[in-house]
Structure formats: C-alpha cells, structure tokens
Amino acid sequence: MVIVMAPEATQADINTVVALVETAGGDAFVSRGVSRTIVGLVGDIEQLGTLNLRGLDGVSDVLRVSVPYKLVSRENHPNRSIITVGGVPIGPGTMTLIAGPCAVETAEQTLQAAQMAQAAGATLLRGGAFKPRTSPYAFQGLGEAGLKILAAVREETGLPVITEVVDAHDVDLVASYADMLQIGTRNMQNFALLQAVGGVGKPVMLKRGMNATIEEWLMAAEYIAQRGNLDIVLCERGIRTFETATRNTLDISAVPVAQRMSHLPVIVDPSHSGGLRELVLPLTRAAIAVGADGLIIDVHPHPESALCDGPQALVDGDVRELAKAVRDLPPLVGRALTQPTGPVSVPAPARPEAIA
Amino acid sequence: MVIVMAPEATQADINTVVALVETAGGDAFVSRGVSRTIVGLVGDIEQLGTLNLRGLDGVSDVLRVSVPYKLVSRENHPNRSIITVGGVPIGPGTMTLIAGPCAVETAEQTLQAAQMAQAAGATLLRGGAFKPRTSPYAFQGLGEAGLKILAAVREETGLPVITEVVDAHDVDLVASYADMLQIGTRNMQNFALLQAVGGVGKPVMLKRGMNATIEEWLMAAEYIAQRGNLDIVLCERGIRTFETATRNTLDISAVPVAQRMSHLPVIVDPSHSGGLRELVLPLTRAAIAVGADGLIIDVHPHPESALCDGPQALVDGDVRELAKAVRDLPPLVGRALTQPTGPVSVPAPARPEAIA
C-alpha cells in the first residue's frame, strides 16, 4: 500500500501516519520529494486496510496496488500522464521529437546539430556532457564545459535541454543546467542515482536497461517516483539479444506493453537501437506508428569525425525526410507533432536552497 | 561462384559445365529446379574465374558473390524481387495482407475467417492444416481434410491459399492444394524440408527461426533457392529473448536489414510476434511503417474456442481498424495495399507427374 501525502501535509501529519501504521504491526517508509511526500507501507495488507488512513490529516490518497511498481502503475491511474519539459509536453495526443548530438564536442558542433534538430521538427535538444563509455580510454565527455555549451545553445535556439547524468554526485550540477535529466541504459539499476534524480525536482528520462525486462524498468522508475518525482519519461532503446546485425534489438512491442502497464509516457531511441544511420528513418516511422509518445534521435553535422557514435547519427541530407516522417505519420495514429513553445524562460534552479 | 543455367539448357550443356569445372580442380553441385538448374562451384575461385563459363551454351549467368547466401543476396541482384502468389504480388510498391485462421478447424470457421480477412483487405488466405506443436498432446491439425477445406474456401472467396508443410514427405500433397507453402519457425533449419519445397515449383514463405540470425535465415532461403526455386518470401515473426511480457520479441529492424541484404520480399507476422490480441494492431502499423512488403495476421470468428493460439487472433470488432491501418498507412511509405485479382483459376497441380 502507498500513501500519497498532500503538498501541504506537515511533519506532524506524517508522524501520525507512521505511528498508526507501526501500531498496527506494519512498517512505513517515508520518502520526501520536492513536491510531495510518499509513505510506503509493508505489512499485513488486511490489517492495514482496516485503518482509516484516508481520513487522516494531510493524506491525499491511499493506493492499494497489486503490482510491485505501485506509483507508476496504470492500475490506479488510468489516464496516461503528460510530462512537461521546459514547456514542451510529452505524452498522449502529441509526438515529441528530441534531437541533437550524441556528445557535446564543441559549441559550433552543438549549435549546428541543434539547428538540424529544429529543421527536422524537434522541440527539445539532446546532448551528452557526461558520457558513460565501455572503455576507460574512450572520450568521456566535456563535463561542466559541455553543460555550459548546452545552456548557451538553448539560449540561442529556444530548445530546452535534456542531458545525461552518470553519477549521483553530479545530479545537482547537471540539474542546474538541464531541463530534463537522462538516466542511461547502463545506470537503469544504479539505485543511488535513481534516488538522487528522484529528489531533484526536474523531469527524468529513464532509458531501459539493455537487459531489463519491462517490469524491471518500471521498478527502476518506481525508485525515482518513490522520492516524490513522478515526472518520468520511459525510453526504449533496444535490448541485447543474440542478433549481431544490429547494435541492439529495438523491442518495438515494449512501447504498447509499457503504456498499458504504466501511465508514464514512452518514447523510442531509434539511433542507439539500430546503431546504423540507414536504419534510423525506418525505425523512426515504426516507432511513430506503434504509438510512441516521442523520439530521441542523434544528429551530427560531421558524423565522420564525431567522438561518439558517429555511424548512427543522421546528417543534413536526412533532415528533410525525418521532418516529413514526424509531420505526416502522427496524424494517422491520432497524434500531432509537438510544436515549439514561445520563448523559453531561464529554467528555475533545481533546488533553490542548494544553489542559493 | 554460382552458375545459373538458362531454362532451355540441355543435360549436355550441364555436363559440359561440370566437366570443365572438374578439370580445373573444382567441385560442381548441380541443383535441378522446376524452372531452372543451378550449378554451385566450390574450389579455387581465382582458377575457376579464368574459365570462360559465361560463354558456354546454356549458361545464363555466372555470379561471383562474397556472401555465403549467393542466390538470394542483393549483391548481384540490386532490384528487389516481386513474388506472385495465385496472381497476387508481394514485393516493393505494394503492401499485401495475408489473413486467416491459425488452424483450420471446420469449414464454417474457415469460411468465416476468410470473410473477415477479405473485409480487412486481405488478398491471400492463411490457414494451417498441419500444425507443428510443442506438445504431442496438442491439436496437430486436420491434415488433408484441412487442405480440402482451404481449397473449398478459395473457390468460394477467390482468395489464394498459403498453408504450412511440416514434413518433406507431405510436400507434394500440400503443394497440390496450396498456392504458397509455408515453412514454420521450428523448421527453418530442417534442410530436408527446405530442399523438398525448393523442388516443388510453388512459392514459399520462409519464417525466421526464433533463434536464427538474419544471416542464417538467408542461408536457409539459399537451400530453397539452390534447388531452383527463387519464389521465396521471408517472414519475420519474432525472436526469442529474455523478455517474457510478449510471446516473442518482434525484431522490427530485421525488415530493413533483410531487405538490404537480400532481394527477396520481407513480411511480418504481428500475431505470433506479440502473442496478444491487443498488440496486433500496433505491431501491424509498425510493420507497415518500417517498410514491410506484407503482413500475415491471425483472425478467428470465435477465438475463445480456437484450437490453436486463440489469444492472439483478431476478432470481428478489430476488422474495421485493421482495414483502416492497411489502407491509410502504406501510401505514407510509398506503397499501396495490394488489390484483389480477378477470379482465381484452379491452381495447376504442383507436379503433374507425381499425382497423375
């Protein structure tokens, strides 16, 4: 069972809930998020169900959920959620294009990639400043210098920024620049990192682990949600199978399956799934047609000299076809390409107290 | 190296080719098909290359192919092939819908399913008379009685028939009723069966083995082609992975990948991939959008009492939405739904001499 406290709940309200649960022989786990506090209950469900928890002060909702991913489940939340990133919606009704370079290399490369993204119809900019790489000898990203470039390009283009965070230690730093934080496939079960982004007050894009079942993916999202952050977008990016013709195997079925199991939006990364430029457009079309809420795509002005994943980046010559796909296909599945918002305001700091 | 003999080549022409190759220290494998004979060469390629094979009587083509699937490769065959089944094309430019019951149970059920298929836009009828089942205690199909039902329903509806053959021994029998033979996923490397359908003069639909790489799939097609039958349609039907939320994992990327590697048409089976009714329509849309040349879909008038795979069959209520998907989506990827041909003629027996 999960108790969602109201935003205005006081510490005393929470203490009352906990005491009542413990008196009944249960355990209560309190998770304080930026916008709300959640209390998870473990114990004899029948016994706990007899407590009048819903009637207590400060209690907003009491959820009895049969699946282990309680807060992100659609069981008590039949409407699918819309997550807003710097004013741009991701969710039902729209199809949101996120594009940009795999890694931020220079200010010029990032700006050019952002302009390619916009020409294709993107309303959000992706770009990695901290890169988790299989080899310690590979390019690891520019770090904070990369974040500054992303912020400057956002200023120039108006595109809100999504970027990866790989270390719990860096969450506040990355959140102070980014509009959305990305958790990469290798970190899907880095629970310390999940809890850190759960507490930071910025939307999170959670990539599926390359070996994770859909249920495990939702459990990872639950770690974030449990800290009070329900602004989560799931991203299918290919799983590992025996097939070696593609870098990963895009599990296209995971989109409708996850959308039935969870109220969170589900987007697709066709670039990392296939790992090859010539597969990006076909997989993009498939992802829109299957009902994805969005796409995240690598573009690069000069992929032949890219420091990371050049072979899968779209180039200038692909932009027109990408623009056509994201414009023409969504209406056939009851969606419209997400349009740019007005001028982007400077993002509010993630944790005012932390950077005051 | 592979030598394709002309249709009018004589036995003497073939003997000359073989003798020349053996004189040069190579081995020649002669494969006689219904419409053409193919001679595969093994030996010192440099040495064999110096022979003037192309100039010999009866030689239509000499192919030097770097990949091991020589006849089905796109390397020497840049144009993608169109295969015709009872007058219905499968290949580039069109999107062909095949539908029908997983298993033929009764004449009435099969006719009703065929009518559902037509209402959805199908121009070919699927239906299993010989069913390969994991358990020996499961329904194994009606056998020849099922073939007779399929033939009667073809008579009634005008839909050419595709049905599975599971035993090399039955190939002539099945071919005497069917317009197209299906090789199922468990038989993709049943080489005796592949060779048998390679010699029978009917088009073949080759399902991908649930654990086969795309290259192994093309090698299996090569076994059929080597016997002189190049009328092969590849069918992606999901692979086996660690994910258990779906019956199989549809490898949607396999469609564009196989289309680049081979000139053969590639279709998708969204019913067996997902194994769940509610996934069929989303996966259908994804398959069309990714560029599949066709679809094969289970429909059933009463899936709750189906003897095989009921949970994945579309029902009456789904037909309208399926019809909409196959009509509206193909034009966005440069295709048109394949239209019915005129009245279907009774198919010529596969091997007149064999059943005379």
Place this chain on the structure above:
Amino acid sequence: MVIVMAPEATQADINTVVALVETAGGDAFVSRGVSRTIVGLVGDIEQLGTLNLRGLDGVSDVLRVSVPYKLVSRENHPNRSIITVGGVPIGPGTMTLIAGPCAVETAEQTLQAAQMAQAAGATLLRGGAFKPRTSPYAFQGLGEAGLKILAAVREETGLPVITEVVDAHDVDLVASYADMLQIGTRNMQNFALLQAVGGVGKPVMLKRGMNATIEEWLMAAEYIAQRGNLDIVLCERGIRTFETATRNTLDISAVPVAQRMSHLPVIVDPSHSGGLRELVLPLTRAAIAVGADGLIIDVHPHPESALCDGPQALVDGDVRELAKAVRDLPPLVGRALTQPTGPVSVPAPARPEAIA
C-alpha cells in the same frame, strides 16, 4: 492422462480402451511403438478418472501427470533410467564417454579417430554421415557411404556407433547401420523426424535445441516416447546467448535441472558448446563434476584438414589428459567410467520387415 498398454495387448484391447474413453466424452490418441502401445487421453480429467481403465485387459499402467511431458517425467518414474546402447549403459552410477570424429570423411580418418576415442576411455563411437549444415555449400556428409565406414570401424574396434539422422525418410536406413540415432540441435522440433525415430526401435540421443527451454526439450522427447520409444538420452550442447566469446553457452545447470524433471539420462557435448579445443577439457571436467551421465566429444587425427568443426576437435596430444579426467573425476561424484563390453554383436536390423 496416459495409458501404457502391455506388450501383449491386442488390437481388441486397445479398441475397448478407446471406445470407453469416447463414451465418456474424451478423445483417445493411439500411438503404436515397436515394443508398446500408448494411448493418450484428452478430455475432462475428473470424468476420465472415474473409468476403471487400469482394470481393463491389456492395460499395463495409467498415468496421471501434472506436467505436459508425461512419459519422460520423473513424476511417476522416480528412479532414473539406464539406457543401453549396443550393450553399453548410459545412466546413473556410470559416466559413459562417447567420442569420434564430427564427420566421417574417410575410412582411415574414422578408424584413427575411433582408436583415439578408445585410448581416451570411450565405449561408444560418434561420427556423422549426414551433416546438417547452415550453408548449402558446406560439406553435407558422405551419406550411406559414411554409414558403411562406421559399421566397418565398429567391426574393427568393437565400439557401438551413434550417428545423426536428419530426414525422416532416412531413419530406416540409418537405423539399419547405427546402434543409436542422434537428433541434432536444429531438428529438436522437427516433429516428423521425432515421430519417425520414435517408431524405429533403436535408442535415440536428443540434442537440446540451441534456443529451447528445458521444458521444450522434454516435450520433444515426449514426441519420441509417445511412439513407444523410451530409450532416449538427452544431450546438452550449449544454448544461444548474447555472448560471442564461445560458439554457444554451455548451460551446465541444465544437467541437474533436467535430471530432476525427467528420468532420462543427460549427457553433455563440451565440443560443440565451446567450439574451441582449449575449452573442451575444462568443460569436460565441469560436466562430470556437475553429475552428467556421459560425454560426447569430437576427436580428429588431423583437425587442421577436417571438413567440419576442426577447431573444436581434440587431437592426439589431448587424449592422455582426457583419459585422466574421465578416470579420476567420476568416483568423486559416485560414478565409475563405463567399461567396454565384450565383443559387439552385429546389431539386429531396426525393422526387419522394412529392409527385407
């Protein structure tokens, strides 16, 4: 439910059983094997359970089995079975070594390999005359000429012979030469072939499909058993996973798991699992230690020129270490290396009537 008829049961006895079952609303599937007839029942178990089937003439046993692999399950057969091949036992208490060349190439190569096998402690000879190959251009085996070589080497060495059959059509031919028939990994779900070897009266070694679950493997064995042949040995030979450092991934746990689920013996093929000579000895030791009932190992006098799987064949220099492993390790797990039997008698033809 499964009814096992006594060897002396008459056709009238069988008819009585079937009629009684049908009267009670059930279906009866009669499978006639060489040594016994089995009747599988499908229908309302409660209803069928009220019939006094066990009291009918000719009925030897009535099994009520909860798992779908009824005849091979350990549920009604707690003692593990011992299968005898040309007088050589495979099963609990012993550890039986099968060795020989992957493919029979020449009489000399086969004899030399058989002598290596004997020097290592083998009491059965393996060797392929019909080879299922991924590529149609690869060496496909010598066919019947290979079988004749195997028979001659058996005469010379006294080693009973196990060899693969790939086509239902060839089962009688292969059985007329071999002491045990092998079903390869690609044919594990070739149901026509399974049924054919189920009816031939020779023991069968059933390799696990490279993508088959252990339950599917036992279901495939059930197809053989259902035809009256319970002389089945299961062989784990590696499954397909994402790891590419080895040819397959030896699923060593499958040995104790299958031994708990089924009464059939379980052996291991360390040669095909790893695909590399240097892995054969370590995997051999692991297989003995985990409790395998036997091993099947490739040896070759000149692997550098082998026509099939040379890189995984043990050579002369390895024989001493292999002999040491199969002698010293089994006692530590309560087994003894199987010792040679006396002179091997010429095997009786599988189906005298068929080849008379």
Place this chain on the structure above:
Amino acid sequence: MVIVMAPEATQADINTVVALVETAGGDAFVSRGVSRTIVGLVGDIEQLGTLNLRGLDGVSDVLRVSVPYKLVSRENHPNRSIITVGGVPIGPGTMTLIAGPCAVETAEQTLQAAQMAQAAGATLLRGGAFKPRTSPYAFQGLGEAGLKILAAVREETGLPVITEVVDAHDVDLVASYADMLQIGTRNMQNFALLQAVGGVGKPVMLKRGMNATIEEWLMAAEYIAQRGNLDIVLCERGIRTFETATRNTLDISAVPVAQRMSHLPVIVDPSHSGGLRELVLPLTRAAIAVGADGLIIDVHPHPESALCDGPQALVDGDVRELAKAVRDLPPLVGRALTQPTGPVSVPAPARPEAIA
C-alpha cells in the same frame, strides 16, 4: 599505450611524460591510484612509439597492448595474479571458499552463518550491508549497522570480510570496515563507482553484469585498474538468457575464457547463478572442476525467514557435503583448498587521511 609509473615517481616525472606525449601530438590521461600512477596514451601509436618513454625518470613500464583492456590483459602479464584479502590468497594453485549470508540481518544470524562458512572450509566471510534490490519496497540492508556486525563477526571468527558497495559516496565508509569491496552485477558499468573503488586501496571483487560480454567485464575491471588498483577478482554469477528454469544461466565457460584473456583470478557464485538450493552443490563441483580460483556461496541458519534470497542459501545439513566437495575436488585440478591464516589483524583504514 599505457605507462605505469614507479611508486617513487614524482609529480615532475609525470609532468615530463605528459609534456613529451603532447609535444608528439598525443593525449595523456593521468590516473593517480593509491599505490601507483598510470598514464594512458591516445594518439598515433607509431609516433608515440618512437619516444623513449621507457627511459624517462619514474617510468616503470610501457605497455603496448592490442586489446582494449590493457592493464588487466594477460598479453603483457602472462603469469596469472594472486590477490590477497586479509592475508588469504585468491588465485592459481589454491581454491578459496568465500561464504556467508546474502544479507546481514542480525548479529546472531551473521555469526551463525559465519560459523557454518568456517565449518564448510571458508576462509573469507561474505555478507551484504548495502543491498541493491530491484524493488524499492524490498529490504535494502542494514547499512553501517550491518558493517559493524560484520566487523564484530570478523573479530570473533578471524574471517576477513567482503561486502558490497552500491554508491560511490559510501566507498570510504565501506572500505573502513571491509577487507574486500564487492561490485554487484547491476553496477558493473557504474563507472563512477568503479573509479571510486579504484582509488581506495582495498581489493575489489567485480561481479559480471548479467548481460555483459566477457570483454565488457574486463573493460569494467580496466576502469578500476586505471585508477591504480589492480587487486581485482572477477566473479562469474550467471547471465540472463531465455531459459527460465534457473534464475540466471551460469556461464561456466566464462571461467577458462576470462582466465586466458586476463591475469586476474576468476571465481564463481553458484548461489546467484542457479537461484535454487538444490543446484548449489552441483554447480559448486562444476566450478571447481572447470578451474575456478574460488567460490562465493550463500549460507543461512534459517533461510525460510531470510530477508533476501533465502531459496538459494545452503543450510546446516548441506555444510558437510560442501566441505567434502571443496576438500576433495581441487587436488584433481592441481589446486588445494585455501587454508585459514593466523589471527587476523585489524585492517588498516583504507584512507587514513579520510577518516582521521
């Protein structure tokens, strides 16, 4: 190319190396470890090879390695390494048993488990205080209270302690109690955590990611090594495959394969591989026979009430058989069970300055 600096190298020595490399157009990455500093070079290998790097002051070795896991590769380090944990060796010649509870629950349970471990022949104690769990609602471990229990049990039994660290933030804390740090399967590519344990001066046990290739596993080890910590033990614990009869699929071949690719010791976790008590002993025997350098096994005095992974823990009744296996089998593969050392000294703090 990798430059290993001598322990006595000065900052000026390092600066000279870096300057020389940059003058030649290369990039130098300096990694300072506790005991040595390593400089990785990226650039034109031919050009860098002409520099006389080996002759510079403070340079201990210059490695030119063809594989991407340079420091842990066996290419320049043909002798396999022995890692010492609290005086107990892990490596060639010995077979070291690590045992204990999956999770530390109480002082009494931990002590009882440690006594079971000792009775079985263990010389190192395992036990989790920080537990990474798929569900945020599952028991997450006792944290520092668990570390204190482990330290007390070490005092009582003399067994050095290995325990998991899941957050880079906790590395100093855990290292101040533990003799060896464990990186779990879900964190194998948590690069921040790898780098943190690389700098802490305690040996590390690196579990293989459940979806990681052997090469990726060695690359993860390289992240630790690059920070100056080469005291790494690799642990195979089962990979994720399609098979569901076992929790994971123990990749037994990974032991000899990793031992050929790397000089690091390789041990096996039979408890997490199979996930079932009845598989632990067979897999233990297989692991010893295949040549593992050690084993890590779950034991629990009362697994029915265990807070984590009870179904796979060995119980009192299994201890005698485990003791027999680890005593009798190693001599057959040229090893001896590692014997207890004398009284364990209190471990020196990991980073005196950090906890002073």
